[in-house]
Amino acid sequence: MRIIFFAGKGGVGKTSAAAATGIKAAEMGLRTLVMSLDVAHSLSDIFDLDKGLLDQNKGRPLQVGDNLWIQELDIQEEIEQNWGDIHRYLSTLLNTTGLDEILAEELAILPGMEEVSLLLYINRYAKTKTYDVLLLDCAPTGESLRFISIPTALEWYMKKIFKMERTLAKYVGPLARKVYNVPIPGDDYFDAIAGLFDRLKGVDELLADPKTTSVRLVANPEKVVLKETQRAFMYFCLHKMNIDAIIINRILPDDVKEGYFKSWHESQRLNMEMAKEVFSPVPIFHVPLFKDEVLGYERLHLLAERIYAGRNPLERFFEGEPYKLSKEDGRYRLVLNLPFVSTDNVELHKIGDELVIRVGGIKRHVLLPRHVAASRSVRAKMEGEHLNIFFEGEEHGKRKEC
Numbered sequence: 001m002r003i004i005f006f007a008g009k010g011g012v013g014k015t016s017a018a019a020a021t022g023i024k025a026a027e028m029g030l031r032t033l034v035m036s037l038d039v040a041h042s043l044s045d046i047f048d049l050d051k052g053l054l055d056q057n058k059g060r061p062l063q064v065g066d067n068l069w070i071q072e073l074d075i076q077e078e079i080e081q082n083w084g085d086i087h088r089y090l091s092t093l094l095n096t097t098g099l100d101e102i103l104a105e106e107l108a109i110l111p112g113m114e115e116v117s118l119l120l121y122i123n124r125y126a127k128t129k130t131y132d133v134l135l136l137d138c139a140p141t142g143e144s145l146r147f148i149s150i151p152t153a154l155e156w157y158m159k160k161i162f163k164m165e166r167t168l169a170k171y172v173g174p175l176a177r178k179v180y181n182v183p184i185p186g187d188d189y190f191d192a193i194a195g196l197f198d199r200l201k202g203v204d205e206l207l208a209d210p211k212t213t214s215v216r217l218v219a220n221p222e223k224v225v226l227k228e229t230q231r232a233f234m235y236f237c238l239h240k241m242n243i244d245a246i247i248i249n250r251i252l253p254d255d256v257k258e259g260y261f262k263s264w265h266e267s268q269r270l271n272m273e274m275a276k277e278v279f280s281p282v283p284i285f286h287v288p289l290f291k292d293e294v295l296g297y298e299r300l301h302l303l304a305e306r307i308y309a310g311r312n313p314l315e316r317f318f319e320g321e322p323y324k325l326s327k328e329d330g331r332y333r334l335v336l337n338l339p340f341v342s343t344d345n346v347e348l349h350k351i352g353d354e355l356v357i358r359v360g361g362i363k364r365h366v367l368l369p370r371h372v373a374a375s376r377s378v379r380a381k382m383e384g385e386h387l388n389i390f391f392e393g394e395e396h397g398k399r400k401e402c
């Protein structure tokens, strides 16, 4: 099975790229599902379908062509199916603390429920081998990144908190119920959590396995968009997820070099130069701005042609990690693989949370996690093909800000 996530800022072309890839994969004879995780679903619009069709389907997969299905997660349905007892307990709890019932029900939809629902689907589809290819059209960056840390967070919760809570509820519950008039979770609640956890087993390995799962970051050649993409890039790198391509979409054609779009054209060119320094060695695919919106099968097909330019869309375009970050004896170490560098002369500049590295004609920009960026001293050493960068000591006063 192949799983590919399409992530990036809102409006850059994630849904279009996921759908276009889906069309290609289905054409190759593979059972393909394009799944939307964005609450503002637009898969049905992009395929130019009647919205009612998907609504009737209540968040289940809908076949839109040979070997091709689309699915838009319906959070209400998911809550009923996966979160029933948990949601009921939380909303009763919030309701007894004085909140209006409807508001309590709304607030009891915890952040992360949608992401867990998605992980449940991925796991189920992988286990039942329902599809050969899963293409995940993510919510805009900030929200979509949360799902990666959920399996680890849940594991921690189950190991450290869950047993304790359950024992506490069992012994203290009856008394607390009398004294405080607050509902204490019962067996239903705990069984539901344990059941969820069980159904999630193995999904973390699936996501971390580069042979199965890759992330493609979609961006536009604009400064703000690229900065956000760079943040996502760092985040996926830290979680050791394979990023196998960057898709820079909506590039202005050269015929608008002069006139009204002149400065747009020039700034796009500069931003694309910068993108090479930021995302290298992950390959960048360039996609032009089409004359019109990318709607319907024909144009999606054309979009796929422009993205992959004859390559197999399911290929793993990049293997390995762009960089590795570790912490040893209280100091951070960043390792970059730089083959073909024949000098030891490394120049480093830290500008805010970004590290600019120059070595032997190569320039790289690495966005640093906040704790690393707060380091006072930065040193570099070339060892064979590896550039090692050491960060030590936190900058004065920075600790409080973090």
Ligand SMILES: Nc1ncnc2c1ncn2[C@@H]1O[C@H](COP(=O)(O)OP(=O)(O)O)[C@@H](O)[C@H]1O
Pocket: 008, 009, 010, 011, 012, 013, 014, 015, 016, 017, 042, 249, 250, 251, 287, 288, 289, 290, 291, 292, 293, 294, 295
């Ligand atoms: N290369 C392109 N040329 C022209 N329009 C595009 C291109 N890529 C995407 N679009 C259009 O941009 C809009 C946003 O794309 P979409 O895929 O929905 O973005 P996202 O899912 O990232 O929010 C849609 O109307 C889509 O048709």
Ligand SMILES: [Mg+2]
Pocket: 014, 015, 016, 038, 042, 137
């Ligand atoms: Mg979208």
